[in-house]
Amino acid sequence: MNTPITVQYKINAQVEKVWSALTDKSEMKSWYFDIRDFVLETGKEFNFYEPGEAKKYHHQCHILEIVPNKKLKHTWSYPEFSDAVTTVTWELQKEDTGTLVTLTHDHIEGFDSLGENFSRKSFTEGWNGIIGQSLKNYLEK
Template identity: 75%
Template sequence: MNTPITVQYKINASAEKVWKALTDKDEMKSWYFDIEDFEPEVGKVFNFYEPGGENKYHHQGEILEIIPNQKLKHTWSYPDFSDRKTTVTWELQSHDDETLVKLTHEGIENFKDLGEGFSRENFTGGWNSIVGQSLKEYLEK
């Protein structure tokens, strides 16, 4: 089953405001992850851990594509567990002061042998929480 995970939510904010939340590392800390080495530039690699300070899961990504205010595409991997990678694409469609945020996570089956913490269900729940709650609440406050 190579079906990507897709979540989408309408957010009452302009595409520019959503884009800044997705690409400004100071804003990211407020709703997403603390990614100190994030630079919105194709080819740049970034690293981060889950919140809470346990540093159990080292996440790594590489920016693959950027179209300002429209699309951010990057790899998503766990180099401590596997050399396999997945791809996360954030797409923004603006309608007046509302933006449809669509997140697609492809290749999730690459993590199927890593255990329950890397299950499709966990990622689906995580992305729904991140986009539908954290990002939405951050931008609509």
Template identity: 70%
Template sequence: MSNPIILEYKVNAPVHKVWKALTDKTEMRSWYFDIYDFEPEHGKIFNFYEPGEEKKYHHQGEILEIIPNQKLKHSWAYPEFSDKKTTVSWELQPEGNNETLVKLIHDDIDNFNDLGENFSRDSFTEGWNGIIGQSLKPYLENK
């Protein structure tokens, strides 16, 4: 049985602006990762690395589901370390006139148990909280 990481943040920005930040590779570069080959289309594969010159941790994803302004679901893998994959879902829900509830679900995280501490549930939870709470949220609210 899977035990996903689930995080929810309320962002003071309308859903269409949050969606653009999640799916526009130019905007993503400002708050997330530089994903040069990202295209928001079902079946598209994308690649990126941790920030920095050393090209640490090759990440690879494939768009599994896309519902504009509502949901983006993709696989999350480290092909240089494992053939196993997890899934990441970004779900958006409008709240009031100018707010959006951002829900992130990272499922099958236990697939990475054998890769070490940098790939642990705690490490991913801390990482996602930083990405959403300290990067995405301020990026959108200060635009």
């Protein structure tokens, strides 16, 4: 059964500025991850590790859908730990005083056997920190 994680925040920045933060690898490393092989093109693969020297978790993703200034959808997996592949969808909606950012992470149940660091609670806390703190602070500074 798929019960997606959905995280939503209003950010006081124009939708174009939010889109740039989500899709420009030089901006991403300021608030998200350093994704050196990111290319905004459907079908492209990108890889990254969490910040720090440990390099514990290799993240592998493939871009599935791009709707400029509205939607970025990609897979999310940990190939060294599991065959499970999840989906992350970033959606942007223009509002009067900013942008509503909605992130949906589907099929995380595939990571259930990997332990606490891959739990629903851990992912929910992680996405809330990434969007509600890192992205929001980066764009509203």
